[in-house]
Amino acid sequence: MKPVIGITPDVGETSARPGRPPMPRYELKIAYADAVLAAGGLPIVLPYSDDESAPKQAVEICDALVITGGAFDIPPELYGAKAAGKLGPLKRGRTAYEHRVLRAALEADLPVLAVCGGMQLLAVEAGGTLYQDIRDEVAGAFDHEQKSDPREPGHPVSVVAGSALEAIVGAREIQVNSTHHQAVKDPGRARVCALAPDKIVEAIELPGKFALGVQWHPELLAGPEHLALYRALVDWAAK
Ligand code: MN
Numbered sequence: 237m238k239p240v241i242g243i244t245p246d247v248g249e250t251s252a253r254p255g256r257p258p259m260p261r262y263e264l265k266i267a268y269a270d271a272v273l274a275a276g277g278l279p280i281v282l283p284y285s286d287d288e289s290a291p292k293q294a295v296e297i298c299d300a301l302v303i304t305g306g307a308f309d310i311p312p313e314l315y316g317a318k319a320a321g322k323l324g325p326l327k328r329g330r331t332a333y334e335h336r337v338l339r340a341a342l343e344a345d346l347p348v349l350a351v352c353g354g355m356q357l358l359a360v361e362a363g364g365t366l367y368q369d370i371r372d373e374v375a376g377a378f379d380h381e382q383k384s385d386p387r388e389p390g391h392p393v394s395v396v397a398g399s400a401l402e403a404i405v406g407a408r409e410i411q412v413n414s415t416h417h418q419a420v421k422d423p424g425r426a427r428v429c430a431l432a433p434d435k436i437v438e439a440i441e442l443p444g445k446f447a448l449g450v451q452w453h454p455e456l457l458a459g460p461e462h463l464a465l466y467r468a469l470v471d472w473a474a475k
Pocket of ligand 1 (some may be wrong): 289391413414415440451
């Protein structure tokens with residue numbers, strides 16, 4: 237049996253047509269599921285629910301979790317801040333479920349790979365804070381919303397020596413894509429394990445477990461160092 241890897245979807249809606257108003261729907265970039273498959277796991281999508289028991293049951297069914305990203309921001313009150321000018325759209329129902337399933341996974345020692353906005357949620361769960369807009373709040377930072385195809389790298393990151401991330405990717409510097417306007421400000425209990433050249437936090441890990449957050453999208457990039465993240469997750473899930 238392949239390890240079951242739960243993936244959180246985005247929420248969007250169908251496009252309107254005459255006589256057919258838009259309907260809400262779950263959305264997931266196929267690359268996430270393909271990366272899990274390529275790493276030897278069985279991906280399943282986790283729809284959202286207000287039911288208190290749903291996240292815990294999802295964690296019982298799954299052997300690992302991928303918290304995905306999307307074009308939305310985390311509500312600032314979750315990290316004790318007020319909304320600033322450049323805050324993007326929120327998806328409160330999605331974030332509320334992801335927050336609960338992430339917490340349940342960490343409590344159960346389920347391995348977690350948190351991607352892009354998922355990494356920001358991991359930082360918040362670890363007691364950290366976010367920049368609501370990098371260019372608004374960080375002097376000298378470059379634009380982390382690359383204008384080119386996200387299947388191509390946008391900037392390098394330096395990987396912290398001795399980190400779990402270094403052991404997984406096997407390098408001190410790798411090239412990553414960059415499609416975020418927010419970033420981790422204070423990682424809380426998490427450790428920073430990769431930085432962009434402008435010192436923006438690009439990866440975090442929780443000590444003592446497999447709980448890794450990356451600000452880039454490894455599932456969109458070619459190269460063994462990127463699939464290695466999904467492989468490490470699936471390998472840990474198989475234990
Ligand atoms: Mn970046």
